[in-house]
Amino acid sequence: MTNASPHDQLMQMICGYQVSQIVLTVGELGLPDLLKQGPTSVEDLAQACSANPDRLYRLLRAAASLGVFTETEPRVFAATPLSEILQSDHPTSLQPLTLMMGSEHYAAWGRLRRAVQSNENEFEQEFGLPFFDYLSQHPESAAIFDAAMTSIHGRETAAILEAYDFSQFGLIADVGGGNGSKLIALLTKHPQVRGMLVDLPHVVERAAPNFVAAGVNERMTLIGGDFFVEVPSGADAYMMRHIIHDWDDEKSTLILKNCRAAMQPGQKLLLVEYVIPSGDEPFFGKLLDLTMMLIPGGKERTEAEYRDLVAGCGFQLQRVIRTDQPISILESTAI
Template identity: 45%
Template structure:
């Protein structure tokens, strides 16, 4: 028996490269299987407890035996748990795919499996050959312009971004002292979750939430209904033309990574033009881990290349951009990784020189 065990262990060790490659090659199949389960609302159907494939098939309008095969495969990965009565229940992972949880990843997986996303990835080799954004190459427009004419996907995109943002906002708030500032300008601030949290904690601070007009219109309705409504002005506009003046602190959260260096420099220079001498600018972004360190952010960088047309950056790359825009690169403040193998959201603190008038 010991010889058999030893032979098995040796075989498994020898096959590690093949197993690693197999997981890489079949990763798309796993993603499609997860997407199917979410599309069929299986996580929501299991909220009230374990169910058999037959029960779930009746509720989801699917073929029971085929649904069982899907759930069995996903249970082998830990997404569901199958008991000895062939009933399935939620795990910690699938809880995050429910539609009713604050940080639900349901919108993200639905977004990533739209035909536009898959088509962009299908053209990815061309991006590597040319450096051109796959989406732009296929659709002859930027992803954000495409969303303007596809409202269902646009809604899904903002829901996905909102879900990802929930855990980040508190970490950012806890990592930085916002108390010295009197007027904070949140550039491309979306629904204003971070700015709202800051203003709620600092009753004498005022804020300006700045984003595209259609985003600003929706955000204004939400913010005006809260206790910070009188202290928060919501402004619509184009950050590549100008940003509001008058702030002693400017911030952008996961905005720079959506753009190439040329657009990023335009935005940074517009912020610099609006800033008072000595004012601060916070770039809140993923900062890539160095070298061969495993890092989900490095694959987020490829997603940005394929779909959005932006890129994730290292601390050195951020410093180069900031200094080229005429600002002072002060420091990088980590907020901690969301996952053990993910570059965490960091706060890159910059400033406008006191003599820069």
């Protein structure tokens, strides 16, 4: 795209939604899984996914032009490295993220102008509930969300564990830890460390079997609660990954003050977040910031904004640790 003219660059931006909807439809129809066994005719694929053969061919042809599939002979398609990542059983499958981004998220993004011109939460305006309340009442969407977060966070987790020495702590609380994938990886790497998962009761209930399957359940404490009300004490360090970015400053302050109330002076608070750089350089967090605005109502922040935020809650930001992924670890000390 960098070699394209300004006109062509803008055309690609304008038509970007077409690409995301092609990928979504490919995932919804299960085409990546259907092509795992080898090149397959459009007619056989259409029968397998209950599609109109001619219209399906047009979809596949468009997807192949993007590299998602390849047409090996007339009306016969095969998998590519891109489509393999959309297979449901791929170790780092992006199928759940595709389904999530193309459904509720896509609808909320259609309200971007309204969001910029108001102070309303556009997801709530569209679906009638705040995002996390919506998930609690829609188990299928919640399962897709969990799987999507795992696919995103998998690479991040390895980077976090490489960048920071968690072995210095005996018990680590993961506040808002979701399905527990981060704690599972951490406890697997550091067998002497114990973990505490803190999240809403229905989230903790969904996560419990994951710790059993990973063989670390005996080193785990699972606590269902609400971090807007209270954070349990007793851990040596408190960690939150992509939690504070979900909330505005007022609600983030409440969460952080509840963490501080549970901690002793000198204990560590570890926030794993995108830290927005200055300037015009491309950075994924700048786009994710708009998702936070539209869906949960939060925001991505700069280092200075994080420094001020934690300072108002009884912490001092000590350092920002970069990883080999776009995320950073903000290490603060309770004062």
